[in-house]
Amino acid sequence: MTSRLLVDKIESKTGNQVDMSTHTLKMPAGHVVQVARTYVASSSHVSTSSTSLAASGIQCSLTPKFSNSLILVDFSTTVSHSNSGDQLRGAMYVKVGSASIAAMSGAGEYHLILSHGGPQYQPTVFSSSYTATSTDTLMFEPYFRNSTQAVAVYLVHASASYSLTVTEVAQ
Numbered sequence: 001m002t003s004r005l006l007v008d009k010i011e012s013k014t015g016n017q018v019d020m021s022t023h024t025l026k027m028p029a030g031h032v033v034q035v036a037r038t039y040v041a042s043s044s045h046v047s048t049s050s051t052s053l054a055a056s057g058i059q060c061s062l063t064p065k066f067s068n069s070l071i072l073v074d075f076s077t078t079v080s081h082s083n084s085g086d087q088l089r090g091a092m093y094v095k096v097g098s099a100s101i102a103a104m105s106g107a108g109e110y111h112l113i114l115s116h117g118g119p120q121y122q123p124t125v126f127s128s129s130y131t132a133t134s135t136d137t138l139m140f141e142p143y144f145r146n147s148t149q150a151v152a153v154y155l156v157h158a159s160a161s162y163s164l165t166v167t168e169v170a171q
Helices: none
Strands: 009-011 017-019 032-040 046-048 060-062 070-082 087-096 112-115 120-131 138-146 153-156 162-169
Touching: 032 060, 046 138, 060 162, 070 087, 070 112, 070 138, 087 120, 087 153, 112 120, 138 153, 138 162
Parallel strands: none
Antiparallel strands: 009 017, 032 162, 046 153, 060 138, 070 120, 070 153, 070 162, 087 112, 087 138
16 A cells, blocks of 8 residues: 655744745765665466576555666565586576667676586575666566576575565666
8 A cells, every 4th residue: 555645835843835836856976866666475386498588576656756766676585496417507687668678788798697516506686776767667577597497497496585686776
């Protein structure tokens, strides 16, 4: 549920007034403006057998209040899984307004890699930032693939939790 407080005038005890219709609210730099979070406590498998990056279906959207805000993006899951010889690789994608979804910049080709010699179950985290250039809605989604062969890798294992949190910070 969203709450809104609309104000035409703010009046002090001494009778001074501020006409909000002629003012723009400016948040001090470094202050959190808003937070959006997608959280699932006990997930089903989020997997792919693709050797090309595939959408995870885990999405979180936020509409920035300011066109120059810093957007912090954090993804975590309690259990990712790949088998011996497999390599799970992933990248965070962002969709701005009605534009096509595309990989976020940074971290070279991939934002996360899970690679090892045997079956492994382990937590996986991703943290990055994005600078808004408009107040168009931003939608973030991790994409992932098996980079070695066309067998299943699991970004999120069954019964594990995950969260994707997006935080707007004033600049």
